[in-house]
Amino acid sequence: MLQFLFDTLSRSSDLALIALGLSLVYGLAKFPNIAHVQYAMLGAFASVVLQRAGTPLALALGMASLLAGSLAVLCNLWVFSRLRRQGPAIAMIGSLALAMILVAAALAGHGASPLAYRLPLSAPWVLGPLFVAPNQALAMGVTLAVLLACTWLLLGTRQGRAMRALACNPPLAAAAGLDAERIIHAVHFLGAALAGLGGALLALNTGAYVNLGNDLLLPIFAAAILGGLGNPLGAVFGGLLIALAETLVTNLNIGWLYGQPMAFVPAGYIGAASFVILLLALLLRPYGLFDREVRRV
């Protein structure tokens, strides 16, 4: 049972930062950015390559995050600031094109084989009934710290208040003298930096590979939609719910259905669990679990 809870927390910490970034950017830019998960993939590659070249791990994580953020600012400057004027559908398809280009760049730059950090092997810590891999604990600790910092940034500082104001009511925010373009750039930087860091931490367990972004696409969107797109902290709870569903599906003994002592859902269906939850959420709670402000109809 304890192991089950720990697995859930570990998986949700994988999703939390990237989903938080996606939701943050959606709140201001008002379109679902498909390229967002590719920032995570590039962040993973950047961090792994830097670490293998001899940079200390902490520095590599930070630099990957900065790189992803800077890339997103450039993309926003050249692509999204122009496409956004033509409506969310065009901007979404534009982000799709960008995602194709980023995947192609990774494929051309590295190839299809995965790339792992060069870290010493270490035995898992045994805490009572729990098995904890040190990498897992590191990823979870960093995620928790960054989440707390983000919460403080959003809820406790002037910049955070400006971001929330602009997301809530752009004309009023502009009337109050907020510089919308500058804030949108800042939010793109922050969102992609979170995604890059999330991807780099994810690579601690899985290694960096070209399809990392594509594999994350639906779980991340499911998490962000569950929390209500545009509600950044809701996305973290959405991630928790998706992780709970995925872990539950793998661990649930459905033997009583077949009259056998042990029967499990095939591992191949894990991915489907989060998509089914996404569809149910869209059908039953189209306003998200928490947010009643975001209109989707």
Added chain:
Amino acid sequence: MFDFCLHVLTLACLYGLMALALNLQAGYAGLLNFGHIAFVGVGAYAVGIGRLAGWPLPLSMLAGVACAMLLGVAVARLGRNLASDYWGIATLAVAEIVRIVVLNQSGMAGGAQGISALPGPLDALPETAQPLAFAVLGLFAVALAAWLSARLAASRFGRALRLLREQPALASCLGYDLGRLKRSATLASAAVAALAGSLLAGYTHFVSPDYLLAAQTFLVWSMLMIGGAGRVAGVLLGTVLVQGVYSFVPLARDLLGLGSETVGALRLGLIGAILLLCLLWRSAGLLPERLRTLP
């Protein structure tokens, strides 16, 4: 070389059918369906499962169209009260669920191996005549679909769909049932896409879960957006361009001596770049839709 050109032509025709089907939803009615490939996959798998069950080919193709239309009803029901971008994500999830199910159904759908040795519609012909005959069949199907969708665009139904896209509030004021319009567009699109899927399975004599990858939907979308959504000639031009890039990049490999990973990257990157440039400079596509304006 002639055989290769025939192969490219046939594939372009089949993808043209899929793109025309997507155009019914996305071009005319403005519905963001990112799970279009699910319809194609249902059509293709119907041929495969029909072969395993011992059904004649026409019957399994019909069954495929019927199943795809059922899926279309479900997908349209899902979109009844969702904004367009949310519906896009939901359809993406539906297509992915379909793919995961066939990937894990090793008994019924062959699992990751897929189903091979499928019957084709032209198996009665001699082996050497088949590529040419299939290309002619593909051209005929595309011409028919293009003619039908051009007719549809000019009809009252087509005008209602465009009104739904541009001014949904006005459309419902005029007494159109928006949900019904969306459903009819999705159903028509599902039927054509499923037909394209069964033809594709019949042409390659093979079907696998890879036919259902989300990347395939994105490929059809880029055909639509590059050529010009909402105009039949534009969609066909986009199909020819994208299929051209897709098929002739491997030729460049032999000329320049590139590795196979570079070829994959080049294909994806070129199509992404063309799509992005089109969106930035000609957001209505190379051949934009001509809207009738009243003087």
